[in-house]
Amino acid sequence: MDSCNCIEPQWPPDDLLMKYQYISDFFIALAYFSIPLELIYFVKKSAVFPYRWVLVQFGAFIVLCGATHLINLWTFTMHTRTVAMVMTTAKVFTAVVSCATALMLVHIIPDLLSVKTRELFLKNKAAELDREMGLIRTQEETGRHVRMLTHEIRSTLDRHTILKTTLVELGRTLALEECALWMPTRTGLELQLSYTLRQQNPVGYTVPIHLPVINQVFSSSHAVKISPKCPVARIRPAGKYMPGEVVAVRVPLLHLSNFQINDWPELSTKRYALMVLMLPSDSARQWHVHELELVEVVADQVAVALSHAAILEESMRARDLLMEQNVALDLARREAETAIRARNDFLAVMNHEMRTPMHAIIALSSLLQETELTPEQRLMVETILKSSNLLSTLINDVLDLSRLEDGSLQLDLGTFNLFAVFREVLNLIKPIASVKKLHVSLNLAPDLPEYAIGDEKRLMQTILNVIGNAVKFSKEGSISITAFVAKSELLRDSRTPEFFPVPSDNHFYLRVQVKDSGVGISPQDIPKLFTKFAQTQSTATRNSGGSGLGLAICKRFVNLMEGHIWIESEGLGKGCTAIFMVKLGIPERLNEPKLPFMPKVPTNHGPTAFPGLKVLVMDENGVSRMVTKGLLVHLGCDVTMVSSSEECLRVVSHEHKVVFMDVCVPGMDGYEVAIRINEKFTKRHERPIIVALTGNTDKVTKENCMRVGMDGIILKPVSLDKMRSVLSDLLEHRVLFEAI
């Protein structure tokens, strides 16, 4: 027998086992082939699968395993050597691939596991972000609510509206059950329930301010959770449910004085109100942090809004007060003006009313003096005259003083002889002084200019007053008067620090000192000397008479002359010295012939400036016509006179160089004549110069003259020099406009 190479495992005696093996192998192969198919199918379905290579490997591994089992099927029966070879190859491949797969899986499986962890991690992260976003959204909502709330609060400046709006909006935003505001009372010792959300009219329910819970809230700038059982929170009637959580926050009540620029407002001096917020009962809601923050922010805003409202109230009150005061001041001013006007009217009328009879008395008594009188009668008349002169002086003084105070007095400046003024005063004083046996001496410094520019009359009045006082208050002794030019060292007197005289080239300061040996003045009376109507109380002075106005007037005159006057005295019985300084101008050149004290030669001394100048004078008034004619004739003009407008128009010709017409006569229209003359002479060089003579130069007259084409206005009365200068100006420039 030959040994055959083929294995003949013919159906072994155990057929059943063989059969079951056979079947299992078949199914295994099937499964092994279908698994990769499933995998491929599902992986293709899924979008992303990073381990394709692994899949292939796995697939190959499974397929080969399946192949192995499949080939195994043939090995149950007799099989050829080929089959055995295939089987072996398959098994070898399978072994290789499965080993490779096993090796690869060592790397792959941890990765796959970590994927799972990462997935879990990401899920957590997503959940967290969701939560956070929810939070942010709520915060943004809150922020929006706060902005809206603030806007609501700040859009009104009414305190009540602000607070009510706050409560309403807070209640709405936070869905509160109750919201209440406790304000401190005026005494500051209690908190009073002022506003609530749900209850319409809160009863005046008060709570003492020094409760520990309130102190706790006031001492912190945050919202503080308080117990629902504390007095400030027990606003609602107790329900059967669990009350919700309560939070309280302080609302600072700021005053303007709290805001200091350099430091923050003092915390200790602040007053607070208390805002209590209650969550709905039985809702299991809790106060969240963001809600508390919202409450705090709102509380601050309310504080600011309230302070604005308070400031506004203050400023409105101040403004109302100011308006009232303004009205009152206006009224007072108008009353004062009316009073001043009334006084001025009164003075003007009284002045005239008083002066007229005074003049009559003085005039007639002086006339009477010249008639034949017995000695007693003469004495009586002299007394009458003296008294009325005194009264006249008094009236003048009063009028002068009131004009001085109004500021309506102006100095009449002119050149005058200074020496003459002093001599005149001396002459006036000598009689009285000799009666009182007082020795009067005058000392004029050698450098005192003879002529000066100033108000002669008022200077004389001042000197007379001062010297008169010296004489009046001296019963015996002597009076010495010195006058000199004040040099700059002497100008600054330490006793008169407020007087700063400034010497200049065309001015000098005249300093006059009057020393007397009379009763003197006590130092405390010296300041009163220059006040009106004030007199020293000593009986000596009271008997001397006088109204007390003299020195006051002098002071004002001296002030007008930019000077200073004062009195020094060492005391009662030691005499006194009156000193004053006034500013006078220095005349530049030596005097014109019109000045006094040059003997006037009664001949034609002025140059005949306008020989043969043909002039026409139109004036209805005979006397003034004659005077004007006299003036012009004196200046050498050839004068034609007319007394009416028709005559004027008839006579006027191109030969007349100037026409003077009086325009202040009502009823005679000088303006009309001017217009006609203008019409008559069309060529400008033929037309005579037209000058108006008038008694007033108010604006209306001036405008009228200009309107009708006149070349100038002269104010009557006209002096010789004025006429001369007017004519020379006119002929030189052909236009004047105004000569006062």
Add this chain to the structure above:
Amino acid sequence: MELVQIQRRLVDYTKSLFMEGFLDAQFLQLQQLQDDSNPDFVFEVVSLFFEDSEKLLNELTIALDQPNVDFKKLDSHVHQLKGSSSSIGAQRVKNACIAFRNYCDVQNIEGCLTCLQQVKQECYLVKNKFETLFRLEQQIMASGGSVPTIELGF
């Protein structure tokens, strides 16, 4: 009397007229216009003034006597008088005229009457003064002297 004394008297008298307000600076102007070619200028002007004023005063009296007083006419007359008096320097007459005009403006007959009286009185006074003045001047001229001019220092 001696010439110097009369001259002195004239000067004093004239000064007193100024002091008492009868005359003002305008009168001095008039005096300046008097010269050799016009030796009686002042006298002529003053005489003219008095003629004028007499006429005007008569007119005024008549006008105020009427039952219906014509204030316009009154005013124009007073204006004339004022103008004349100010031209010769009769200060008090001028002032009285100003007051008169004020009353005319407000049409106060009582006031006007009073003022008229005043003006008349002033005119009368100043006329007397002038007459004395001219008499003195004539005396000086007759004695062969010349009229001294007035100093303004007062």
